[in-house]
Amino acid sequence: MKIKWRILAALLAVLTIHVPAAGKGRDTIPTVYDSVMTNIRQIQWAGVKDTAALRLTVAGLLNTIQTDGSWTDINYADRAQTNWTPVAHLDRLRSMALAYTRAGGYYYGNAQLQQRIAAGLAYWYSAHPTSTNWYMQQIASPQRVGVILILMRTGLLPLPDTTVQQLLGRMATEGGRPDQSGSQGTGANKLDIATHWIYRGCLAGDAAVLSFGVAQAYYPLFMTTGEGIQYDMSYLQHGMQLYIGGYGSVLLNGEVSVALFTVGTSYALAGSRLALLSSFMRNTFLPVIRGQYFHFDVLGRGVSRNNALLQSGMAGTAASMKLLDPAYAPVYDSAISRLTGVQPAEFGVQAGHSHFWKSDYALHVRPAYSFDVRTVSARTLRNENGNGENLKGYFLADGATNIATTGNEYYNIFPVWDWNRIPGVTAPLLNTIPVPAQWGTAGTSTFTGGVSDSLYGVTTYAYTDNNYSINTTAKKSWFFFNDEIVCLGAGITATAAGEVNTTVNQCLLDGPVTVSAGGATTVLNKGSRSYPGNLRWALHHGIGYLFPQGGAVHLANEQQAGTWKAINNTSAADTVRMDVFKLWLNHGGQPVNNSYAYMILPGKQSAADMEAYDTTNIRILANTDSVQVVRHQGLGIWQLVFFRAATYTGAGVTIRANAGCALILKNIGTPQVTVHLADPSQLKSSIALRLQLPGITGEKHLVMNLPTTPYAGATVRGVVNAQTPDYTEPAPENIQRIYAVADAYVNDGANAAVNYGTASTLIIKKDNTGYNREVYTKFPLPAMDTSRIARVTFQLQVKNANISVTNTNWQVNAVADNSWTELGINWNNKPASTVLPGLFPGSPVGTAVEFDITARVKDVISGSQPLLSLHTVATARGDGKTDAGFYSRETADSALQPQLKIYLKPLSSLAGKTFMENTDKKRTGGTVITVTPNPATDVVYISGGATGPAVLTDGRGQVLKRIQLTAGARTTLDVSGLPPGIYYFKSLSSTVAQKLLIVR
Structure with missing residues (x-):
């Protein structure tokens, strides 16, 4: 539930005022159950903003409720997945319970009203409405029933005990467990289920149920690599899918609610969990709200819901957090002022840049504007379609950008949006946009990420989509400064039938559109027009768009029409019309190695502002499919993206990277240069740079060690100065590669006797009986002196991986018995094995999985054994979606086959x-x-x-x-x-x- 900001004063009373439970004397010391239920009731009563409206509502309900406790306009047999109508029955009873129990109200203590509520609850139990959506039985219904019973516990007349016990029994049997497996037992879903356990524990006076409910409710307040709050403080749900809004909102509101329930009791939220909740709200959640509106990128499928961006109701949550977390009261006060519209969107906003490496999301904030980028990799999931929602959002994770000054730039634009032209995205123009996968699907990019120094940053996305109707690739990067965002694209290649566009923006038309083209500055009338390489800049709604390298630019400022139903099956089919500003670059049909460059200039209010902008501040020094480089001369910052091992030389600087990376360099030209670096592949343990920089003598060799899971992809910092080692050419590395002579996977259960020796994919999985798969490989070994061996690794290449693969680890075992054969091995006859040291984290498509097996290979060679057998297994089940497949020796490309790499000493x-x-x-x-x-x-x-x-x-x-x-x-x-x-x-x-x- 969202807690309105006006209830803060009422919540303060929770700490000192306790209403005794029905039938208890005024002198009775409240139990913990009484205290928690008192807090819940105070929150419910404080949420009644209009007592006159509540009186009218209840009067109407009393006139229409039947003697058996039902309403004739509700179809209790409805089992719909969405818009399930029977839940209205409980919402009506809650309104009636509020009127009956709220002191001073017209219906307070009304006997007739109490009888109707009792009849309504009895009817709900006997009718037993159910939905095909698990959420209704496990969350929506039991939560509502719990609130109604808690309200009525303080009534002047008690409810029939039989009805209460029946409803509590159903809450227990049908409400689910917060620790169940799958998505239902994680993140916001876990919290929602735990909440009605708290209700039931208090109502039943059951300490075990209450304690378990509170523990499970607070359980999501930890950093995880699964669903929930990540180590980068982003939020993922439904697999590795960005949901700072949506499920993140549910988690935040739910945790705050439970914290308010338990305030003043032994169950009060405190310590590290309160600190984490505070950090998530202050540093992640509030920054993705501009003014009163969410950035659309953080909402997942919720973007297709009417009014979803409007977040003014979160002022109540901020007010509650001020009560729970008073050390940060000024932060919450500023947020409340913005969310309620008392102050403008820039009020109290601090500059910052965050790259969320776990969720492939970047957020750049300045007082004057906010800008974000939503990408997707093989580690994360695209925006989902679910319950008939988000039917056109296929491209929403392909570099979508939200550019906001006031915050309402995209408010409810989505029914009229041209979904082929999502801001920031490079994609073909399709007659029919593919429907996003149900509940999300993994991306395909293996190079997606960004670097941040907390104030500036770079985000990069090696976009590739092999969908037959799209088949497009591009190397895209965004370079963030104070007053500019530089957007570059290179290597744009597609075989799709339609023309390929890069959309600069598509937002609500708000005010005039001014352009400078062909030597003239013009305020445009409504319409659509093209600029074949002659548009210098465009200005709309305080944001300038600069095209330093030209390009085929198109601009439209005209009405667009559509329906909510076209993007959300549960919404209205009425036609919606809105005026829209749309700006995009056209790369033509089936482009080959095309490129683009444009700059976003927020805070420009007039043509004079645009003309006064110093274009010499920014230098785009490289824009290829290998290297992209931008230099901000005013700030003294260089930002670079190497998509692969490559060299950049220019402007007196030479930088060589031995692998793909994103870089920020500061103070070039001085004796000490600061380097920030991140690995967008999240696979490297270190990256080496060779740098020739003015102000520093010689070619320096900077090796930057990179963080491992769960911090892989995070930024590391280093310096280059006179003490940095000079680069010296290393001796050539002597590697001997040995390829498998046999490989197969084995499967238990019904397939335990089946041989998979000819499979092109080696499948690995730990699961319930019947679904386990393990991999066997066999290699010939050379006869050699083992003192020549420096290191030996066993390598597998990940061919495919399920959405939760990162929840497991992979382990390699030694097999002494080499008699097994590729065409004969199965689960029943597989040889025994012993564990070798070292684990490799479950990883996405494209990962080269390597195990150090030096000791084992030396032992086998020293024993004059001609063969080495290995057994590879997954160590953890996770949620059952941790399976993966490796390329087998049947793969034509030997680089992808299972192999040993023997590193020989120089x-x-x-x-x-x-x-x-x-x-x-x-x-x-x-x-x-x-x-x-x-x-x-x-x-x-x-x-x-x-x-x-x-x-x-x-x-x-x-x-x-x-x-x-x-x-x-x-x-x-x-x-x-x-x-x-x-x-x-x-x-x-x-x-x-x-x-x-x-x-x-």
Whole structure:
């Protein structure tokens, strides 16, 4: 429930005024149940803003309620998923209960009213209305019943005990548990269910139920990698889906309500949980509201609901938080002033920039404006369609931007929106927009993220959508400063049939539109027009739009029409008409490597302001599909995006990155440069930069270690100065790759006897019986001296992953028995295994999963074993959607196949030693030659193989030495006199050549 701001004074009374429960004497000390119910009643009564209206409402209800407690206009047999009509019965009874129990009201203590309420509750129990939507049985109905019973507990006449016990029993049996599995037991849903456990615990005087309800209600107040408040302080629900608004609102309001229920009791919210709730509201929730309105990007499917952006009612929640969290009273006072419209949208707003790496969302706030970007990666979910809502929001997570000064720029625009042209998005113009997936689907980008120093930032999105009707890619970035946001796109390529557009903005038309084009400044009449490369700037509603590199720009300021029903099946079909401002770039049909550049300039009120803007402040130094670079000369800030390992050289600066990253550099030209860096792939453990900067001598080598889960993707800070190490060219890395000779997954339950050896995907999952899948791989090992090995990793490439894959870890086990075969292994006959150290977090599509198995490989090679078998498993079930698939050896691209990577030590570290190794990677012929170096002498010992001659050759095949082998005996090979280099040793009866490395 939303708590109105006017009730703050009434809530203060909760701390000191307690109304005794019915039948208890005035001198009785209230129990904790009494105290909690008193608080709940105070909140309910304080929410009655118009007592005259309540009296009229109740009078009408008394005239229409039937003697059996029903209303004829309610269809109690309705089972609708949405707009379930029977719930109105409980809402009416709540109004009646408020009138009956609110002291001083017209109907206070009215016996007839009490009888009708009792009849209505009895009818609800006997009629037992149900919906196909679980929410109605587990949240909506029991919460309403609980409130009504708590109100009536203080009535002058008690309700029939039989009715009360029946309703409490149904709350218990049908209301669900807040700790159930799946989405119902997480985040806001958990809290909602726990709330009616609190009601029931108080009504029944059951300490166990009350304690459990309170504990579960407060349980979501922790940082999680699942649904709920994230480590970056964003909020995700329905899988990894951004929901700061919507479910985030439900969580916040619900937690505040429970905190108010329990204030003054032993269950009061305090400590770290109160601190987290405070931080979430102050630092995340309030900043995504501009004035009285949400940014549309944070609402999920709720964007398709009428009036969803208007959040003036949150003033009550802010007032309640002021009571609970008085240390931040000035913050809440400013928010209340904005939310109630007493002060303008900029009142009390502090500048800041936040990149929420867990939710692929960025928010840039200045007193004069707010700007956000909503993207999606393979780690997160697109905006969902659910219950017939958000039917056209397919592109809402593809770089959508909300540009707000007053906050109402998009208020209720959505029925008339051109959903092909969502602000910020690059997408083809489609005749039919795909309906978003039910309950969300994972994105496909593996490079999405941003860097922030808390005041400035960069967001980047390697957009790719292989949907057959879209098939579009683009490298998009947003660069945030004080008075400008620079928006760049490169590599725009599509095979879609329709033209591809990048939309700059589409908002409500509010005031004149002024443009500068072709050397003239014009105030436009309503209509639509095109500018083939000659539009310098446009100005509307205090926001300027600058096109520094031209482009085919289109502008419309005219009426658009649509219906709410077109985007939300539960809404009205009436035609809505609104005047809309729309600005976009046209990249044409099927573009190849196209690009764009535009700048957002908030705070520009006139053409004179636009002409006075100093365009030399911003320099776009690079805009390619490898590198995008923007320099703000006035602030002395460079911002860069490397989409891959690449080099940027220009303006006296050279920066090389060994992997994709986003960067902010400050104070270039001085002896100390500050570097902020983030990894949008969230896969790297470190990123190395080579920097040649004015003011610092030489080429510096800055290695920045990156945070791991749950902070992977967060920004790290470093400095470059004279003490930073100079860059030196490393010795070439010697890696030997070995590919699997057998792989398969196994499945338990009904498929326990089925073999999956020919599958192109190796599936892994931990779940209930019948749904578990595990992976087996087998590799040939070289015969080599293990002292040459620096490290060995086992690598799998993630081919597909379900929405909760990050809730599990993957583990590799050692298998001693190599007798299993690719076409014979199944769950029933799988060999046993033992756990090897190290876990890899469940990860999205495109991840290269690596396990360090150095010790195991050395043991196997030292034991002269020719094969290595590995068993890979998931460690946690999560919510049952933690399954993933890896590429198998049947994949044509060997880079994606299961493989071992043997990192060999550089020769410079092996002076004075001689080594042999198998260069074939596969042993053949059934005999193995083992070479053992003697570091004290210039000899190596040869053993194994068949009896017969063998030769030592150089790289050209010239025979340098001959030797006679004896099967089962050791033979000495003298290598004295041979210069350092690579030689080959081979038994003439074998097909296996051994590579001999001599290091002096």
